[in-house]
Amino acid sequence: MRNNPATIASAVFTYGFVGLMAFLSVFPFIWMVLGATNSSIDIIKGRLMPGEALATNIANFFTLVNVPLVFWNSAKVTIFATVLTLAVSSLAGYGFEIFRSRRRENLYRAMLLTLMIPFAALMIPLFIMMGKMGLINTHIAVVLPTIGSAFIVFYFRQSTKAFPSELRDAAKVDGLKEWQIFLYIYVPVMRSTYAAAFIIVFMTAWNNYLWPLIVLQSNETKTITLVISSLASAYYPDYGVVMVGTFLATLPTLTVFFFMQRQFVQGMLGSVK
Amino acid sequence: MTELQLSDVRKSYGGFEVIKGVDLDIKSGEFVVFVGPSGCGKSTLLRMIAGLEEITSGDLTIDDVLMNDVDPSKRGIAMVFQSYALYPHMTVRENMGFALRFAGVPKAEIEKRVGEAANILELGPLLDRKPKQLSGGQRQRVAIGRAIVRHPKIFLFDEPLSNLDAELRVHMRIEIARLHKQLAATIIYVTHDQVEAMTLADKIVVMRGGVVEQVGSPLDLYDDPANQFVAGFIGSPKMNFLKGVIEAGDGGECYARLPEYGGVKIPVGLKGAAPGTPVTIGIRPEHFKEEGSVSLDLTIDMLEHLGGETFAYARHGNGELVVIETKNGRGLKSGDRITARFDPACALVFDEGGKRLR
Structure with missing residues (x-):
């Protein structure tokens, strides 16, 4: 590489910009970790150094919150939402791409249009529907509206474009029915796509706040996001406790991403090469 | 004896006819090559024989049994694809035995047939590898092995050597010719390469625009072409x-x-x-x-x-x-x-x- 001034300036600008963006992304996480070790007053004062209140904050969090129950609630909702969303959306994406027709294409476009409707506009009709089905204050009400995800269907359809049609032909000659081709060939071949979609859906479901806030009304059914929110909006919020809760709530998504990041990146680039 | 007959076979997409009435008899053990320029319909015709494309009209019979609406896996055919179409998540052994597993063939029989095919194609040391760990030529041999284990009546090859480099193509061409002799199998082979057609075929079917221009032995077509298209297509450099x-x-x-x-x-x-x-x-x-x-x-x-x-x-x-x-x-x-x-x-x-x- 030549060391002329323009190249150096370009490198400084690039690294400076990337560094700034990285810092802005990581700072809230650092603040959360440091905050978990400080008292509420220190946090309000803006202290950004490790403190000595970690044990107290953890003890208070476990006193105020039924931790196993809320984590179980969140896990239940997230696992069902993730598995069902992946199953339904991948089938739909595969179907839209493989069995093309003008009518299905119109249906697909109509489905994509739903991405433009803000959730706020859907809340009340959804709430009324769930009410009529007697599902208010149940985890089914949280999961049901999330499984038909237009974005994930779109993602699977786009990825299916890279699925070699000759594999499908070979499977047909080998005697597989369409559902067997999907199950035994498509799913394993597209596993990186599934991994990327898994991370996206898992994080969305775990962090889901607005809809559970509306349909989950009793403390027995509330998820971790709702509990942290209620701690933060108390009359005298203990921010140290809130930071501990936030940190613990972040751990599952961090773990999932840590173990699946390679597949996530591969999935974003395309499963089939 | 396995015979295949096509009688006035046609294929249309919407109102557009791509195969315009093909009549053809293929006898048991023959090596038949469909040859023609891109878009002439040779691959479509092969896919119709395989059951991967519907036949719009006309009859396809194998051993005098009408096959138009029979499932691809029940036609007694096996197909080798241009891009090999090996299942990337399976080993060579699993790829070769996959169709048999689905057909309910006992495990011991699958092992025996995979072993036999591996011996014929010298794939023994590669059986536990995944397709991505193989070279192009090895992948093509696995694809052929996958066809062999099914003991099909008819082998269908869809431009199987197009993805290989020139040297490997010549080598695989010899391998396929040897295989034909060894198995005494009926083979239908699609290519746009007239050298492949001339060297492999017992019978060449020259196609253009969805129509069979001429059928005959390689030297018959070379010496006695029915029209200017066949005369120009067969032979390299082409006829003046x-x-x-x-x-x-x-x-x-x-x-x-x-x-x-x-x-x-x-x-x-x-x-x-x-x-x-x-x-x-x-x-x-x-x-x-x-x-x-x-x-x-x-x-x-x-x-x-x-x-x-x-x-x-x-x-x-x-x-x-x-x-x-x-x-x-x-x-x-x-x-x-x-x-x-x-x-x-x-x-x-x-x-x-x-x-x-x-």
Whole structure:
């Protein structure tokens, strides 16, 4: 590489910009970790150094919150939402791409249009529907509206474009029915796509706040996001406790991403090469 | 004995007909090659035989059983694809045994058949590898092995060597020929490479625009093409075509005069050809010799020395390019003026529509 001034300036600008963006992304996480070790007053004062209140904050969090129950609630909702969303959306994406027709294409476009409707506009009709089905204050009400995800269907359809049609032909000659081709060939071949979609859906479901806030009304059914929110909006919020809760709530998504990041990146680039 | 018959088989997409009434008989043990330019319908016809494309009309029978609506896996065929189509998440062994597993064949039998196919194709050491750990040639051998283990009545090959480099293509071509001999199998093979067609086939089916132009043995097609398209497609470098017009000689004999080549006259011996009929004279590059009663004065434009022979690309004053094959071309150079001669008995005559005149 030549060391002329323009190249150096370009490198400084690039690294400076990337560094700034990285810092802005990581700072809230650092603040959360440091905050978990400080008292509420220190946090309000803006202290950004490790403190000595970690044990107290953890003890208070476990006193105020039924931790196993809320984590179980969140896990239940997230696992069902993730598995069902992946199953339904991948089938739909595969179907839209493989069995093309003008009518299905119109249906697909109509489905994509739903991405433009803000959730706020859907809340009340959804709430009324769930009410009529007697599902208010149940985890089914949280999961049901999330499984038909237009974005994930779109993602699977786009990825299916890279699925070699000759594999499908070979499977047909080998005697597989369409559902067997999907199950035994498509799913394993597209596993990186599934991994990327898994991370996206898992994080969305775990962090889901607005809809559970509306349909989950009793403390027995509330998820971790709702509990942290209620701690933060108390009359005298203990921010140290809130930071501990936030940190613990972040751990599952961090773990999932840590173990699946390679597949996530591969999935974003395309499963089939 | 496995016989395959196509009777007036047609295929349309919407209102557009891509296969326009194909009649063909393929006998047991024959190596049949469908050849033709891109878009001629050869792969579509193969896929119709495999059951991967619906037959719009006409009959496909295998051993006298109508197969039009029979599931691909129940037609007694196995197919090898251009891109190999190996399941990337399975090992070579799993790939080869997959169809048998789904057909409910006992595990011991699957192992036996996979072992046999691996022996034939020398795949033994590769059985536990995944396709991505194999070279192109090895993948193609696995794809062939996957077809062999099914003990099909008919093997279908869809341009299986197109993705391989030139050296490997020659090697695999020999492997496939050996396999045909060893298994005595009926093979239908699609290619756009006429060298593959000439070297492998017992019978070549030349297609153009969804129509079978001619069916015959490689040398029959080479020596006795039914029309100008087949004459031009079979043979490399391709046949030279010279524009001419029919004239009657003083003694009633028939000539083709080439006005663009200084009025050279070629006795063609056609019966019933009316004077003034425009024709095309076809002459293969190797038919130009030092001796011959017809001669063309040409200037060499470019030379291709292949060692054993030389291809001279020469032009007449009219600008038309003529390809000449010669064994004595080492002393030639671009710009040389030559007189190329040929025996008129070697010339083929085609009418304006490309049909062979005899």
